[in-house]
Amino acid sequence: MNNKKLPLRKYSDDKSDISDEGGNNNFHPGLPNGITTMSRETYYQMMQFALAIQQDCTISPAVKGLILMMWTFIRHTAFPQLINPRELERQRSIVVSGIPEFLGKPSISCKADRQAAKNILDTLRIQCPIITAYRLGPKRRDKTRPLKIVLPSSGHHKDVLGRAAKLREIPDYENVFIRPALTQRQLKSDSKQRDICRFLNQRGHNVVVYSNAICTRTDPPIPVDLSKFPExxxx
Incomplete structure (x- = not known):
């Protein structure tokens, strides 16, 4: 058996193209998205072993096939469960736009943001504790920053998003919008969709972004055929 060691591969987070709204990078080239720093080396060592087996001419095809099958099983069952903590937080987080921001003392601002998050959950009749709530980006006097709310589970996250549309039907929340926390790549796509919505609404079309698609503002929402708008x- 060829015992020649394969060169260790170096990973660089600064070359990744997937990060969350806080600029945290959760992607490593060549690895399934979400693999933790602690498990990364173990994952790559196993991948090196599997590749070395496939390249060794002294090993029978039957053994190679068995090892490849075992590696595929491990890759698709064990490692996807090792979620990066930042990615786990993102999957349980919502981002709320349109909530007035208190510009006084930082401690009072934090309390006000947390209370605003509680008020939203009370209004939506969702019973769960708030893990944390904080504003995204640097503080500005000319613009209110989005409020990020971290929930205790993906189930609560799903419940909030499922009832989010009803929030805008309630007085004092007409201009409040709730969406899931997104990666930087998703943010770019979301921003483009909202630009299209703004463009169409300015021309008399009543549309919104619903389930990652541009739809009519009806119940139920109907996807819009964008090919009808060559502009x-x-x-």
Missing amino acids: LSEM
Whole structure:
């Protein structure tokens, strides 16, 4: 058996193209998204072993096939369960736009943001504790920052998003919008969809972004055929 060691591969987070709204990078080239720093080396060592087996001419095809099957099983069952803590937080987080921001003392601002988060859950009739709530980005006097709310489970996250549309039907929340926390790549796509919505609404079309698609503002929402608007190709 060829015992030649394969060169260790170096990983660089600064070359990743997937990060969350706080700029935290959760992607490593060549690894399933979500693999933790602690498990990364173990994962790669196992991958090195599997590749070395496949390249060794002294090992029978039957053994190679068995090892490849075992590696595939491990890769798709064990490692996807090792979620990066930042990615886990993102999957349980919502981002709320349109909530007035208190510009006084930082401690009072934090309390006000947490209370605003509690008020939203009370209004939506969702019973769960808030893990944390904080504003995204640097403080500005000319613009209110989005409020990020971290929930205790993905189930609560799903419940909030499922009832989010009803919030805008309630007085004092007409201009409040709730969406899931997104990666930087998702943010770019989301921003483009909202630009298209703004463009169409300015021309008399009543549309919204619903379930990652541009739809009519009806109940139920109906996806809009964007091919009917050739002017969108210039955006």
